[in-house]
Structures are given as structure tokens and as C-alpha cells.
Amino acid sequence: MDRPLSLTERRKAATQLDIARAAAELFADKGPDGTTAEEIAGRAGVALRTFYRYFRNKQDAVGPLLASGGDRWRALLDGTPPGTPLREALEAAAVASLSEPGEAAAEGLRWTRGLLRAAQDDPALRAVWYRVNQESEEKLLPVVTRLAPPGTDELGLRLTAAAATDAIRVSLEVWATTDEASPVEFVIRALGSGPGSAH
Template sequence: MPDMPPVSLTERRKNETRLDIARTAAALFVADGLRATRAEDIARAAGVAPRTFYRYFPTKEESVAPLFAAGAQQWAEAVRGAPAELSVPDALRHAVRDALGVETAGAVESLDWVRSLLRMSVESAALRAVWADACHASEQTLLTVLGERAGAAHSLDLRLAAAVASAAVRVGVESWAVESWAVGDAAPGGREGAGPAALAERCLGALDAFPWP
């Protein structure tokens, strides 16, 4: 795989601004509620002008897209980083444990934001659309990664493999987000066997009979 060109300082700063706005938006959504929070409130709290906010995000719901995207892309990239000798199913499981395991402060924060936002998305079609876009982007990354591992073009089988694996992990994460709130589980990792990694891995287990490329 060819090396990616370095990211310019300007792009890094833009990405940092986008992420700062996203974290600010998520905090306000949790504190004040999605409906009560305006884009102008997010801009003020993030220390940017409203016109700057709208230059980055067309709606208040889309302002949390970087948080969804970071988590969704992290697991697809973890598949890329899995040991080359692993089969596709084992590489997927390895990636789930690596990306969704709660072992660092950063992972705890990321999962906590995602859980809160997914809980809100139950009652917000706009927020569900932002999550769906992030999952679709992750699926496309995974398709590329599986193609690299299989040394194959993007065939129908490969596209299906990426789609079913992405759906399995998405269902695991969504189930954890909703069910952990329902039982009042405050820990981002969830109860034993009910955390995001465990549930996602369980969903992947249902795909063992799939004819992986």
C-alpha cells in the first residue's frame, strides 16, 4: 500500500477545530438536550463565530460527525493493523477487541460520547443519519482493507463481506449503547460480557459460516 501524503498544518488545524466543536456539541447535547441546543450555543461554547461553525457543519446534528467517524474508522483501521497471518474472521475479532476495548482514558471518553449520542439518536432522525453516514464510510474503509488482505479486487463477495462485518459491529455497539442506558450501567465498558467489544464480537461470531474471501 503506498504511503499517504502528509497532512498539512492547515488541515491539521482544521481537523482539530472540527473535533473541538464536536466535543463541545456533544457536551451541550448531554447537558441541555439535543432539542434545546442551538448551533449558535455550540459556536459560543467552542469559542468560534456562528459563521465559522456553519463553515464546518451545515446542521447542529452534523457537528458530532467527527466523534462518530473517529470511532467507526478506528475499528476498520484496526483490521488493517491486525497480524497478517490471521484469517479474516480472526482479524475482525482482533480488531474489535483492539478498537472497542476500554483500556485507555481516550477510549473511555470516545465510547462514552458515542453511547450518549446513540441514545439520543433513538429520538432524532437527523442524528441517526449522521451515525449511518459514519458507518457507511467505515464500511468503505473496511472494503479497502479486506481487499488488501485478500489481495483481490472489490468483488461482490468482498463487498458483501465488508457489509456484513460492518453491520455486525454496528449492531453490537448500538445494542450496548441502548441496553447499558436501560439498565443504568454508567461504566463505558459495560457489565462483564455486555461491553461494546464483547457484544460486537458475539455478533461477528454469528458470521462464522460466511464464505470469507
């Protein structure tokens, strides 16, 4: 799918994720309105100019954190053997990405829930979430293209990528409003009623 990252790119991604975590922590404590870019940079241990090298504004800073789940999902999906039914592949990869063991995975879900709750009252944060999902859909398309049945036309491929991305997005948004520990059941319900149905 994606080419391997260079050392410089990996360091950049790690710095962006450090800033994203710092922003999420401060948003949880003080809300986006009560948080400044200077505070985020200080919490992340970087200069303010470094913050603005990577992000346009404070809400934009959480983009890497919100994107990480989609990155895991696509990586797992990309490892699916050809010939696997597409809906089955989409669901299995989503469930696996949301069921990873360990504190890091649990922390990622906690951050996602907190950010999605905060986004309900913050248009700029919602815009970041929608942008992350649009970018995820675009990255998903070549993976879907490889796994789709031969002869699937461009409309079917794009609709499947869009439906799968939106199924995950809406599932996470609904889950974030509940006290359920995991979004897996929401995702299974959503993917079972949508993507892949065009095939």
C-alpha cells in the first residue's frame, strides 16, 4: 500500500503524535477553547515554531491521533489475501484494529472518545475529524480496488470506499456518546448494513 517511511519521516510522525497527545490531554482538561497552541507546544516539549511547522491551529494538532485508527485498519485490510469477500475483509480488519490488546490501544480509544465528544461543540474540531475521514477514504480506495471482485467499476469501488469509511465514522461518533467500552459492536452493525452491498 504505502511505501515505507524514511527515518526523517518517522521522526516527523513521532513528533506530530507527541503534539497530538499533548493537545488531546489539554483538550480533556480545559476544552479546546481553554487551550492555546503555546500550551500544547509546552506540554509536548517543542518550540511554538515547531508546532506551527506541523499544524495550522490547535484543533488541527489532534489530526494524527484521530487518523491512527484508520491507519491501522487499512494496514490490516491491505494484508487480506486476494479472493476474500470484500465485506468480510472490511469487517474483520475493522474489528481487529479496534480490538488490539494493550494499554496503547485502550488509550487511543479513550482519546478518540474524548475528542469526538468535544467535537460536538467545536466546529473546528469537527472539521478536522471530517478531513481525517476524507483522507482515509482516499487512502482506502486503492486497497478496496485490489480486494474487490474482478470487473468492479470505478463507481462501485468509490462507493464501497466511501460507505466503509462513513460506516466507521458514524459508528465511532455514536459510540462516543455512550458508555460502552468498545465500538466493535457498533462497527459490526454498520458494516453489515452498508459497504460491499453494491457487489
